[in-house]
Amino acid sequence: MQDTITIADQYQEDFQDLCATLPEWSSEFRNEAMLIFKQIGLPVHRKGNEKWKYTSARPIAEPQYSLATFEEVDLDTIKKAAPWHDSWLNVVFVNGQYQGTFSSDTSPAIQVSNIASDDFPQDIVESIGGIMDYSDDGFAAWNSAFMSDGSIISVPDGENSGLVINLIFFNQGVPGTVNHPRVLVTSGKKSSVNVIENYVGGGEDNTLTNSVSEIYVGEGSTVNHYRLMSETDHTYDVGYGRVKIGTGGRFNSRAFFRGSGIGRYDLNVLVDGENASCDLQGLYFTSGNQHMDNFINIDHLKPHCQSNLFYKGILDGKSRAVFGGTVLVRKEAQKTDSIQSDKNLILSPDAEVDSKPALFIYADDVKCAHGATAGNIDADTVFYMRSRGVDLETASRLIIYGFAGEVIDKVEIEELRAYLEEAFLTSLPSHRFEF
Amino acid sequence: MSKSDKLIEVKDLRVSVEETEILKGINLSIHEGEVHAIMGPNGSGKSTLANVIAGRPGYSVTGGDIVYKGQSLLEVEPEIRARSGIFLAFQYPVELPGVRTWQFLKSAIDAVRKENGEDELSVREFDQLLEEKRNLVEMDPDLVKRSVNEGFSGGEKKRNEILQLALLDPSLALLDETDSGLDIDALRIVSHGVNVFKSPEKSVLIVTHYQRILDYITPDFVHVLVDGRIVRSGDSKLALELEEKGYEWVRESVGEEVNS
Numbered sequence: 001m002q003d004t005i006t007i008a009d010q011y012q013e014d015f016q017d018l019c020a021t022l023p024e025w026s027s028e029f030r031n032e033a034m035l036i037f038k039q040i041g042l043p044v045h046r047k048g049n050e051k052w053k054y055t056s057a058r059p060i061a062e063p064q065y066s067l068a069t070f071e072e073v074d075l076d077t078i079k080k081a082a083p084w085h086d087s088w089l090n091v092v093f094v095n096g097q098y099q100g101t102f103s104s105d106t107s108p109a110i111q112v113s114n115i116a117s118d119d120f121p122q123d124i125v126e127s128i129g130g131i132m133d134y135s136d137d138g139f140a141a142w143n144s145a146f147m148s149d150g151s152i153i154s155v156p157d158g159e160n161s162g163l164v165i166n167l168i169f170f171n172q173g174v175p176g177t178v179n180h181p182r183v184l185v186t187s188g189k190k191s192s193v194n195v196i197e198n199y200v201g202g203g204e205d206n207t208l209t210n211s212v213s214e215i216y217v218g219e220g221s222t223v224n225h226y227r228l229m230s231e232t233d234h235t236y237d238v239g240y241g242r243v244k245i246g247t248g249g250r251f252n253s254r255a256f257f258r259g260s261g262i263g264r265y266d267l268n269v270l271v272d273g274e275n276a277s278c279d280l281q282g283l284y285f286t287s288g289n290q291h292m293d294n295f296i297n298i299d300h301l302k303p304h305c306q307s308n309l310f311y312k313g314i315l316d317g318k319s320r321a322v323f324g325g326t327v328l329v330r331k332e333a334q335k336t337d338s339i340q341s342d343k344n345l346i347l348s349p350d351a352e353v354d355s356k357p358a359l360f361i362y363a364d365d366v367k368c369a370h371g372a373t374a375g376n377i378d379a380d381t382v383f384y385m386r387s388r389g390v391d392l393e394t395a396s397r398l399i400i401y402g403f404a405g406e407v408i409d410k411v412e413i414e415e416l417r418a419y420l421e422e423a424f425l426t427s428l429p430s431h432r433f434e435f
Numbered sequence: 436m437s438k439s440d441k442l443i444e445v446k447d448l449r450v451s452v453e454e455t456e457i458l459k460g461i462n463l464s465i466h467e468g469e470v471h472a473i474m475g476p477n478g479s480g481k482s483t484l485a486n487v488i489a490g491r492p493g494y495s496v497t498g499g500d501i502v503y504k505g506q507s508l509l510e511v512e513p514e515i516r517a518r519s520g521i522f523l524a525f526q527y528p529v530e531l532p533g534v535r536t537w538q539f540l541k542s543a544i545d546a547v548r549k550e551n552g553e554d555e556l557s558v559r560e561f562d563q564l565l566e567e568k569r570n571l572v573e574m575d576p577d578l579v580k581r582s583v584n585e586g587f588s589g590g591e592k593k594r595n596e597i598l599q600l601a602l603l604d605p606s607l608a609l610l611d612e613t614d615s616g617l618d619i620d621a622l623r624i625v626s627h628g629v630n631v632f633k634s635p636e637k638s639v640l641i642v643t644h645y646q647r648i649l650d651y652i653t654p655d656f657v658h659v660l661v662d663g664r665i666v667r668s669g670d671s672k673l674a675l676e677l678e679e680k681g682y683e684w685v686r687e688s689v690g691e692e693v694n695s
C-alpha cells in the first residue's frame with residue numbers, strides 16, 4: 001500500500017523523460033499539474049471522500065504503471081474494436097499516441113490537430129486546463145502532467161457541415177501500462193459538430209486509461225458528443241468530461257459503457273449562458289465482476305436553461321454500477337427546467353447498483369424532477385410475451401433490447417446507431433430468468 | 436352442436452395460490468364452434484381459470500386436469516400452448532417499453548408459424564396481414580410503430596389484444612374482461628373483431644363481470660362462477676336473468692341448494 005507522496009513520486013523519472021520530448025508550450029502547464037499530483041496523490045482514501053464513495057480507487061492506484069508506447073498493430077484490428085465509417089474524420093491513437101497513417105486527412109473545415117505536434121492552434125492553448133479543475137483530483141492532475149498526446153478540435157463560427165469526428169483511443173493492452181489521452185473541443189458561434197470518443201482495446205493484464213476531455217460549447221452552437229467505452233475486464237478506465245456551455249448553446253452527450261474492469265466517467269457540465277441546454281444520456285451494461293461508476297454533475301449558473309439527464313443500466317453477473325447524478329441550480333438560475341432519471345434492469349441476483357440522484361436548488365422559480373429505479377425483468381411482462389407464442393429467450397431479449405433501445409434509438413448518426421445495435425445489443429445476455 | 440369435436444375439457448380442476456384454494460373443482464367442456472361465457476362477481480376466480488388455461492406461472496394445480504385437443508396441458512409451457520392455438524386476451528394488457536409493436540407481433544406470428552412447420556412471413560406479407568387486421572379493429576396506424584401498449588389508452592390496449600387475436604388466429608380465444616372499461620364504440624369494434632374470428636372450428640370463452648358484451652357476442656352457454664365453483668349453467672337467457680337479479684340471487688339460491 002502506498003501513501004499519497006510515493007504514488008506521484010514513482011512517476012517523477014517518467015515525467016522528466018516525457019517533458020524532454022514534448023512541445024515547449026506545455027511544460028509550464030505540466031509542471032504545475034505534476035506539483036499538484038505530488039501533493040494530493042490519488043483518491044485512495046474513501047473516508048469522507050464523497051466523489052469516490054462507492055468506487056475504490058485503490059486497485060487502480062496500486063500498480064506502478066509504465067508509460068505505454070506504440071507497438072505494431074494493423075488497422076483492421078482497430079476497425080474491429082471501434083465504430084468506423086469512411087465518411088467520418090477518423091483519428092486514431094494507439095496507446096495514447098497519434099497514428100497519422102491510420103487517420104483521415106484533416107478536414108479543411110474543422111481544425112483537428114494532435115497535441116504532441118507543433119502545429120496546433122496557439123490561440124486556443126489557453127483553453128487546455130481551463131475547465132478541468134484538478135486541484136482536488138489526482139487522476140486529472142496526473143493526466144494533465146502526462147498527457148502525451150490527444151486531439152484538439154477547433155470548430156470555426158458558423159461551421160455546420162455535419163462532420164463526424166471519430167477519435168479512437170486504442171489500448172493495445174501492454175501489461176502494466178498507462179496512457180493519458182486528452183481532448184479539447186471548442187465550437188464557434190452558431191456552429192455544430194459531432195465528436196465520438198472511443199476508449200477501446202485492452203489485454204489480459206492490467207492497464208489504465210486515464211483521459212480528460214474539455215469541451216467548450218460556443219454561443220448558439222451545438223456539440224453532439226458520444227463516448228464509447230469498451231475495453232477488456234483487465235483494464236481500468238478513468239475518464240473526465242468537462243463541459244462549459246455558452247449562451248444558447250446545446251450539448252448533447254450519449255455515453256455507452258460496455259466494458260473495463262473498473263470504469264469511471266466523471267462528467268461535469270457548466271450550463272453557463274442563458275437559454276443553454278444539455279441532454280445527457282447514457283447506457284451502461286456491466287457483467288462478470290465489472291464495476292462502472294457514472295459521476296455526473298450539472299451546474300446551472302444562468303436563467304432560462306434546460307437539462308435532461310437520462311441514464312439506463314443493465315447489470316448482470318456479480319457486477320456493480322454506481323450512478324451519482326447531481327443537479328445544482330444556483331440562485332441566479334431562475335426558470336431552470338431540469339429532469340434526471342436513472343433506470344436499472346438487474347438480470348442477476350448478485351449484481352448491484354447504487355443510484356443516487358440528487359438535486360440542490362437555490363433558485364425559487366424552477367421546474368425540477370429526479371428519480372431512480374432498479375428492478376428485475378417483470379414476470380407479468382414475460383408471461384404476456386410467452387402467451388403470444390414467443391419463447392422465453394426471445395422474450396427476454398426483446399425486453400432487454402427494448403430497454404437499451406430507448407437510449408440507442410436516439411443516436412442520430414445512422415452508422416453509429418447501427419454499430420451500437422450490432423456491437424452493444426448482441427453482446428447483451430438473454431434468458432437469465434427462472435420463472 | 437355437440438356433434439363437433441371437443442376442443443377443451445376442464446375436469447374437476449382445483450387451483451391454489453399460496454395455500455389458498457381459488458378454484459374448487461371446475462368442470463367445463465368446450466366444443467369447436469361454441470361460445471361460452473363465464474360470469475361471476477369480482478374475486479370469484481374467473482381470471483384464475485383463464486390464466487391457468489393459458490399457463491400463467493404462479494398458480495398450483497392441486498387436482499384435476501385440463502385436456503386440450505386430446506392432451507393434458509398441465510405440463511405444457513405457455514408459449515407452446517399459445518402456438519397450439521390457445522390465446523388469452525388479458526384483463527390488464529402489459530406495457531412493453533422499448534419493444535415495438537410491429538416487432539413483437541411479427542415475433543409472435545413467426546413463432547406460431549414455425550411451430551406449425553410454416554416459413555416466417557416476409558416483411559411484405561406481414562405488413563399486408565397487419566394492415567388488414569389493423570383495419571378490422573380500427574387501430575391508429577401510428578400505434579403499431581410505438582412500444583407495445585405503452586401510453587395506449589385503455590380502449591387502445593383492448594383493441595390491441597383483439598388485433599393480436601386476429602393475427603394469431605388461434606383455436607381457442609380466452610377473453611378476460613375484454614369489455615371492461617370500453618365505451619360503446621370500442622365495445623362494438625372489439626365485439627366485431629371477435630365475431631369475425633368466430634367460425635365452426637373456433638371456440639371462444641368470454642370471461643366477464645357484466646352482461647353487456649353478450650348483447651354483441653351471443654354465447655351458446657353461460658356459466659356462473661361463484662367462489663371457485665360453477666354454480667349454474669344455462670343458455671344465453673341466464674346472462675339476462677343474472678343481469679336482472681344480480682349475483683346475490685345465485686348466491687342465495689346456491690346457499691339453499693347446499694343447505695337442502
Ligand SMILES: Nc1ncnc2c1ncn2[C@@H]1O[C@H](COP(=O)(O)OP(=O)(O)O)[C@@H](O)[C@H]1O
Nearest residue numbers: 452457475476477478479480481482483484493
Ligand atoms: N396471483 C395471485 N396471488 C394471490 N391471490 C390471487 C392471485 N390471483 C388471484 N388471487 C386471488 O384469487 C381470487 C380470485 O381472483 P381472480 O381469479 O382474479 O377473480 P376474478 O377474475 O373473478 O375477479 C381473489 O381472491 C384473488 O385475490
Ligand SMILES: [Mg+2]
Nearest residue numbers: 481482526612
Ligand atoms: Mg378478473
